[in-house]
Amino acid sequence: xxxxxxxxxxxxxxxxxxxxxxxxxxxxxxxxxxxxxxxxxxxxxxxxxxxxxxxxxxxxxxxxxxxxxxxxxxxxxxxxxxxxxxxxxxxxxxxxxxxxxxxxxxxxxxxxxxxxxxxxxxxxxxxxxxxxxxxxxxxxxxxxxxxxxxxxxxxxxxxxxxxxxxxxxxxxxxxxxxxxxxxxxxxxxxxxxxxxxxxxxxxxxxxxxxxxxxxxxxxxxxxxxxxxxxx
Amino acid sequence: xxxxxxxxxxxxxxxxxxxxxxxxxxxxxxxxxxxxxxxxxxxxxxxxxxxxxxxxxxxxxxxxxxxxxxxxxxxxxxxxxxxxxxxxxxxxxxxxxxxxxxxxxxxxxxxxxxxxxxxxxxxxxxxxxxxxxxxxxxxxxxxxxxxxxxxxxxxxxxxxxxxxxxxxxxxxxxxxxxxxxxxxxxxxxxxxxxxxxxxxxxxxxxxxxxxxxxxxxxxxxxxxxxxxxxxxxxxxxxxxxxxxxxxxxxxxxxxxxxxxxxxxxxxxxxxxxxxxxxxxxxxxx
Numbered sequence: 030x031x032x033x034x035x036x037x038x039x040x041x042x043x044x045x046x047x048x049x050x051x052x053x054x055x056x057x058x059x060x061x062x063x064x065x066x067x068x069x070x071x072x073x074x075x076x077x078x079x080x081x082x083x084x085x086x087x088x089x090x091x092x093x094x095x096x097x098x099x100x101x102x103x104x105x106x107x108x109x110x111x112x113x114x115x116x117x118x119x120x121x122x123x124x125x126x127x128x129x130x131x132x133x134x135x136x137x138x139x140x141x142x143x144x145x146x147x148x149x150x151x152x153x154x155x156x157x158x159x160x161x162x163x164x165x166x167x168x169x170x171x172x173x174x175x176x177x178x179x180x181x182x183x184x185x186x187x188x189x190x191x192x193x194x195x196x197x198x199x200x201x202x203x204x205x206x207x208x209x210x211x212x213x214x215x216x217x218x219x220x221x222x223x224x225x226x227x228x229x230x231x232x233x234x235x236x237x238x239x240x241x242x243x244x245x246x247x248x249x250x251x252x253x254x255x256x257x258x259x260x
Numbered sequence: 261x262x263x264x265x266x267x268x269x270x271x272x273x274x275x276x277x278x279x280x281x282x283x284x285x286x287x288x289x290x291x292x293x294x295x296x297x298x299x300x301x302x303x304x305x306x307x308x309x310x311x312x313x314x315x316x317x318x319x320x321x322x323x324x325x326x327x328x329x330x331x332x333x334x335x336x337x338x339x340x341x342x343x344x345x346x347x348x349x350x351x352x353x354x355x356x357x358x359x360x361x362x363x364x365x366x367x368x369x370x371x372x373x374x375x376x377x378x379x380x381x382x383x384x385x386x387x388x389x390x391x392x393x394x395x396x397x398x399x400x401x402x403x404x405x406x407x408x409x410x411x412x413x414x415x416x417x418x419x420x421x422x423x424x425x426x427x428x429x430x431x432x433x434x435x436x437x438x439x440x441x442x443x444x445x446x447x448x449x450x451x452x453x454x455x456x457x458x459x460x461x462x463x464x465x466x467x468x469x470x471x472x473x474x475x476x477x478x479x480x481x482x483x484x485x486x487x488x489x490x491x492x493x494x495x496x497x498x499x500x501x502x503x504x505x506x507x508x509x510x511x512x513x514x515x516x517x518x519x520x521x522x523x524x525x526x527x528x529x530x531x532x533x534x535x536x537x538x539x540x541x542x543x544x545x
Contacts, residue, residue: 081447083446099447103440105441105444107444107459107462107463108463108539109462109463110458110462111539118444118448118458119450119451119454146539147539162448166448
């Protein structure tokens with residue numbers, strides 16, 4: 030595993046008679062920001078969960094970077110542990126771990142919340158703690174499952190900026206799953222369009238960041254994705 | 261003309277002022293209210309004790325059936341002077357405490373394993389639930405046959421009574437944890453013991469403590485039942501000898517010791533809960 034952080038070959042997932050993913054091939058290179066976009070129920074999350082090792086495929090194979098972190102749609106913080114403990118989990122104890130956790134929290138602008146309980150955080154803050162927890166492990170692959178889905182529009186825009194900034198400084202390969210076409214085009218190097226268990230399109234987004242959602246090029250890409258999503 | 265003018269009517273309003281002076285006045289009023297509350301709570305018990313004392317002093321009831329509060333107080337004095345109370349209390353506490361410790365630990369371990377493993381749950385949850393429905397006091401004669409009339413049968417009774425509350429609450433506490441949080445273990449490559457230490461036990465702790473609190477109460481109950489079995493020491497011994505000597509004052513004094521123990525255990529458990537669950541009080545509650 031030198032050049033790629035994900036390599037899926039002829040990956041198939043079936044639930045009973047229902048085909049979720051059909052003979053899917055997918056490669057994500059080191060440091061590449063890939064966004065997987067699709068309608069609800071097209072198997073986006075299933076694909077991410079298989080890559081994360083939370084589910085098994087029915088046939089085919091996946092190869093995934095050993096250091097992989099996941100950020101879920103819900104923050105999944107342990108209410109009974111302080112914020113910094115949620116970041117550290119089992120990797121380390123004591124002052125050293127606390128300092129490292131604070132450094133990770135500082136990157137998401139929450140270092141002064143380190144000793145608080147998760148219940149006291151807002152939705153956006155909790156999600157940022159989830160990001161800090163993922164990055165604390167210096168992953169080669171960062172998986173994001175609709176991480177901004179539950180946030181209000183303003184908080185979401187801030188969180189999107191934050192993810193791009195963190196990706197730039199840490200350079201993990203990223204696979205982000207969303208149903209928001211604009212979000213996909215704002216963030217990705219490459220947008221994959223998933224429909225009925227197959228990858229229908231693989232678009233390079235060559236625009237400079239930060240991107241202008243009103244530009245001609247942006248909207249041309251948007252129309253292309255909409256066409257690919259089809260029915 | 262009149263359509264543009266506002267109707268000349270006053271609107272009812274409620275004014276809430278946040279001036280310092282008024283806030284202080286509100287706080288004073290609240291403090292007065294609390295004082296009245298405490299007084300109201302104390303009224304009935306104090307009146308009952310007064311009536312009790314009065315009825316004994318005026319000879320309304322036989323003092324051998326119901327000795328007066330003053331007589332009971334002097335019974336404590338007697339028990340203290342002879343050293344009986346100081347001897348009995350540690351022994352009874354030790355019985356209840358040891359039983360609670362062993363039974364509670366067994367319940368905790370069984371509950372954790374059943375909560376995490378479907379195989380274990382299938383294996384022993386149903387039998388435990390069946391045994392649980394037997395009132396433990398009904399087992400006293402059987403335990404005497406099995407374990408004799410010494411400390412063993414007393415310990416067995418208290419252990420048996422305390423296992424189930426802790427087991428049930430631990431099991432349900434763990435089953436109630438959001439499955440998505442257990443998945444964290446897999447996403448962040450935590451071992452089973454790490455998941456138990458970081459996720460399962462802390463999140464199930466509120467429910468586990470409910471079980472322990474309940475078990476502590478049951479331990480005292482079982483203690484009373486156990487100390488009826490041929491005791492030569494403990495609070496139960498004081499009760500029995502008092503009974504044999506027709507010293508109702510000593511019997512009541514012993515009963516009240518059990519009651520005080522119950523209150524002390526409850527207060528201690530509340531204190532432990534507050535200390536162990538700081539994360540639950542973060543909403544100002």
